[in-house]
Amino acid sequence: MTDDPQKPGEPTARTKSRLVPILAGAALVIAALGAVLYGMGKPDSKEAAADAAKCAPEKDLTARLKPLVHGEVAALNLNSAPKSLPDLTFNGPDGAKTSLAAFKGRLVLLNLWATWCVPCRQEMPSLDRLEASLGSDDFEVVAVNMDTSRLDKAKSFFGEIGVEKLGFYADPKADVFQVLKQKGGIMGLPTTILVGKDGCEIGTMAGPAKWDSPEAAALITAAQHS
Numbered sequence: 001m002t003d004d005p006q007k008p009g010e011p012t013a014r015t016k017s018r019l020v021p022i023l024a025g026a027a028l029v030i031a032a033l034g035a036v037l038y039g040m041g042k043p044d045s046k047e048a049a050a051d052a053a054k055c056a057p058e059k060d061l062t063a064r065l066k067p068l069v070h071g072e073v074a075a076l077n078l079n080s081a082p083k084s085l086p087d088l089t090f091n092g093p094d095g096a097k098t099s100l101a102a103f104k105g106r107l108v109l110l111n112l113w114a115t116w117c118v119p120c121r122q123e124m125p126s127l128d129r130l131e132a133s134l135g136s137d138d139f140e141v142v143a144v145n146m147d148t149s150r151l152d153k154a155k156s157f158f159g160e161i162g163v164e165k166l167g168f169y170a171d172p173k174a175d176v177f178q179v180l181k182q183k184g185g186i187m188g189l190p191t192t193i194l195v196g197k198d199g200c201e202i203g204t205m206a207g208p209a210k211w212d213s214p215e216a217a218a219l220i221t222a223a224q225h226s
Contacts, residue, residue, distance in 0.1 A: 051084050055200035058082035061226045062202055068222055069203075071215035076194065078203040085193070085201050086183070088176045090144050093167040100199060103140065107224050108195040109211070111143040112177055112186070115157050119208040120190040124161060129212035130220070131165040138197075139224045141211075145170040146177055146189060194223065 062078045069076050085100060088110075092098035100110070111127055113120035124143070131141040143166050145154040151172055158168060171177070180186045180193075187206060194202040202223065209216065 052081065054084060054198060055082040055196070057198065058196045058200045058202055061196065061223060064226065065202070065219060065222060068215070068219045072210040072213035073205070073215045073219050075207055075209065076192075076203045076205045076219070079201060082196065082200040082202055085195060085199060086179055087199075088179060090169050090171040090176055092169060098169075100195065103142065103195070104199055105197055106137065107139045107197055107220070109139075109141045109220065110193040110195055111141065112146055112180075112189055112191045113143055114146040114189055115153050116147070117189040121157070121161075123190060123208035123211065124157075124163065124166075126210050126212040126216075128161075128163045128166045130216060133212070134217065134220055134224070135165060136224075139220065141166060142169055143167075144176060146174045148172055148174055196223075 059080075059082055062080070062082060066078060069078060087099050087101045089097055089099040092102075100108070109127075109130070113124065115121065127141050127143055135141065145168070147154045147170070151170070154170065155168055158166070177186065177189075177191075180191070186204065190208055192205045192209070194204075196202050
């Protein structure tokens with residue numbers, strides 16, 4: 001009887017014995033790495049739970065708003081689970097620093113725009129009319145300009161189109177855009193975010209809309225009186 005010949009490339013018994021401790025060590029490293037990653041994920045889980053608790057009231061609101069997302073505001077993407085926004089900072093109408101937290105207790109339509117963005121320019125008059133008709137202590141359109149050069153051009157644009165009610169908010173470094181982009185919330189301009197009274201993101205729209213339309217008014221009114 002002949003011994004079964006070793007197939008080409010097949011490891012010898014001695015090689016196999018050497019591989020055992022190496023593979024075992026690799027398994028231990030992978031297990032340890034998994035434990036570290038699991039441990040690192042725990043704070044995120046707690047943070048997510050706290051976020052969900054904070055924004056829980058907005059979840060019912062999104063359900064009530066869903067039938068109103070049509071027509072001119074059909075592109076508004078409502079969050080199935082509203083989430084907190086970072087405390088975005090920008091310049092207020094007086095030039096001093098302010099932040100999204102300053103609007104707590106009010107419904108906010110946060111609009112990011114720039115003068116080089118043609119759709120932004122086109123929708124700005126309708127945002128001004130929305131602020132004129134529904135702006136109050138409970139609701140404000142906060143249009144934040146993202147121009148990073150020729151900063152006087154944006155203010156001049158407001159004068160050119162006859163803006164009367166919108167406050168001039170600006171972020172000359174476009175930090176707000178970058179923060180939201182990193183969080184995966186936005187891709188370009190214009191972007192409009194409906195922010196609840198507790199600072200939670202209710203929904204986001206990429207692109208322009210006619211914000212003085214009956215559909216927009218019905219949506220904002222329903223959210224305002226929730």
